[in-house]
Amino acid sequence: MEDRWVGVADRVWVRRCRELDLSLGLVVGDDRCLVIDTGVDTDHGRAFAAAVRELTPLPWQIAYTHDHYDHWFGTAAFGECAVWAVGDASAYVGSGEVQRERMAVQYRREGRERAAERLGRSRLVPPNRTVAEAVELDLGGRTALLRPAGPAHTDNDLAVEVPDAGVLFAGDLFEHGAPPQYDDAFPQHWARSAAHLLRRSPATVVPGHGEPGDHRWALGQARDLAEVARLCGEVAAGRLRPEEAAANGPFDAATMRTALERTATQ
Numbered sequence: 566m567e568d569r570w571v572g573v574a575d576r577v578w579v580r581r582c583r584e585l586d587l588s589l590g591l592v593v594g595d596d597r598c599l600v601i602d603t604g605v606d607t608d609h610g611r612a613f614a615a616a617v618r619e620l621t622p623l624p625w626q627i628a629y630t631h632d633h634y635d636h637w638f639g640t641a642a643f644g645e646c647a648v649w650a651v652g653d654a655s656a657y658v659g660s661g662e663v664q665r666e667r668m669a670v671q672y673r674r675e676g677r678e679r680a681a682e683r684l685g686r687s688r689l690v691p692p693n694r695t696v697a698e699a700v701e702l703d704l705g706g707r708t709a710l711l712r713p714a715g716p717a718h719t720d721n722d723l724a725v726e727v728p729d730a731g732v733l734f735a736g737d738l739f740e741h742g743a744p745p746q747y748d749d750a751f752p753q754h755w756a757r758s759a760a761h762l763l764r765r766s767p768a769t770v771v772p773g774h775g776e777p778g779d780h781r782w783a784l785g786q787a788r789d790l791a792e793v794a795r796l797c798g799e800v801a802a803g804r805l806r807p808e809e810a811a812a813n814g815p816f817d818a819a820t821m822r823t824a825l826e827r828t829a830t831q
C-alpha cells in the first residue's frame with residue numbers, strides 16, 4: 566500500500582503512511598498551511614512534502630507532536646520554515662541522535678540496510694518555535710490551536726486542535742490498531758492528559774499511528790489509559806502484584822509491563 570491522503574474535514578487531511586502506520590497531518594487556511602509531523606527520514610519527508618504540494622501551494626509551518634524520530638526526521642525536505650514544538654532544540658537534537666543510532670542498529674538487525682542508510686543521512690531539523698502554553702496559529706480565515714498535551718506519551722507532547730473543523734491531532738497520545746507505546750511515558754499523567762484533550766468533544770481524533778477515529782473511539786481509549794494508570798497505581802501502592810496487573814490490563818502483557826516499569830521510576 567502506498568501512502569495516501571484521507572480527508573477528515575474541510576481542508577484538513579491525514580497522510581496515512583505505510584511505514585509504521587503513521588498518520589501525518591495537514592491543515593490549510595486561506596494564507597498558509599500547517600503540517601503536523603514530517604515522517605521517518607528525509608526521503609519520506611520529501612515524498613510527504615510533494616504530496617502536500619498536490620493539495621496546496623501555500624507556505625507552510627510545521628508542528629511536531631513529540632520528539633520520537635518517526636514524527637520529525639523528514640523535516641529537512643521542507644526547507645526553511647517555522648517549526649513548533651514543546652521540547653526545545655537541544656533536547657530534540659540530543660534525543661534525535663540517540664534514536665538515530667538505536668534505530669540504525671535495529672534496522673540492520675531486521676535486514677533493512679537501506680532504511681538505516683536513509684536514517685543516517687537525514688539532517689535533523691530541531692524546532693525553532695517553542696509552545697510553552699497554548700498558541701493560536703492564524704492560518705488565514707481559520708485558527709489552529711497548538712497546545713502542550715503532556716506529560717503523557719513523552720515529556721514533550723503537543724496536540725493540534727482545529728476548532729472550526731472539530732478535529733484533534735493527538736500525536737501518540739492515541740493509537741489506533743496497536744497498543745499505546747509506554748517506553749518514554751508517564752502513565753499516571755497520560756490518562757489525565759488524554760481525558761483533558763477530549764473535553765471539547767472533537768468529532769475526529771487523529772492518532773499518531775493508525776486510522777483517524779471518532780469521539781466515541783477516543784473516549785474508549787482514554788478509559789483504557791485510565792485503567793492502565795489505575796493498575797499501575799495499585800501495584801505501586803503494594804495492593805496488586807505486577808503479574809496480575811500485566812495479565813488483567815486493557816493492553817497486552819508486554820505493554821503493561823513497560824507501563825509498570827515506567828511508573829516504578831516516577
Ligand SMILES: [Zn+2]
Binds near residue numbers: 718746
Ligand atoms: Zn511516539
